[in-house]
Amino acid sequence: MEIIQICPKCGLPAVEVNVKAVRFNIIEAQQALINVKNKWSVCINPACDCSNFSKTREFSTANLNVSLFFKDNSDNVPICYCSNLTRGEIKEAVKNGCKSIDDVQNYTKKDITGMCEERNPLSKCCRNVFLKTISDSLNKD
Numbered sequence: 608m609e610i611i612q613i614c615p616k617c618g619l620p621a622v623e624v625n626v627k628a629v630r631f632n633i634i635e636a637q638q639a640l641i642n643v644k645n646k647w648s649v650c651i652n653p654a655c656d657c658s659n660f661s662k663t664r665e666f667s668t669a670n671l672n673v674s675l676f677f678k679d680n681s682d683n684v685p686i687c688y689c690s691n692l693t694r695g696e697i698k699e700a701v702k703n704g705c706k707s708i709d710d711v712q713n714y715t716k717k718d719i720t721g722m723c724e725e726r727n728p729l730s731k732c733c734r735n736v737f738l739k740t741i742s743d744s745l746n747k748d
């Protein structure tokens with residue numbers, strides 16, 4: 608049975624992630640502190656600066672190579688981490704007529720997919736977040 612993980616800093620429920628995503632997203636200088644045998648999670652509370660944590664270790668967002676789309680709503684944050692396709696690039700693509708994921712991928716020439724498990728900080732596919740970003744941008748015009 609899966610047990611809900613709790614962020615050690617803010618105390619809110621967190622999302623369990625593949626350790627591959629932790630290794631990919633944590634800065635080089637902290638890599639040695641990642642015990643691959645432990646369960647790892649990520650805090651999704653935007654107000655909390657904890658990023659990945661295990662039973663014995665806690666990293667902050669400052670220990671990451673990337674910004675987290677669910678904690679940072681600025682334009683230079685990736686939405687698709689496989690392609691390093693940012694929120695701002697999606698907005699720009701929509702401004703220029705793109706209406707679907709395919710449109711945006713063609714427009715930006717950023718169409719790498721399939722590495723979600725290790726690159727996306729939630730270890731999951733960005734599809735729904737990508738679609739939401741497109742529809743939010745469409746609704747703004």
Ligand SMILES: [Zn+2]
Nearest residue numbers: 614617650655
């Ligand atoms: Zn937290």
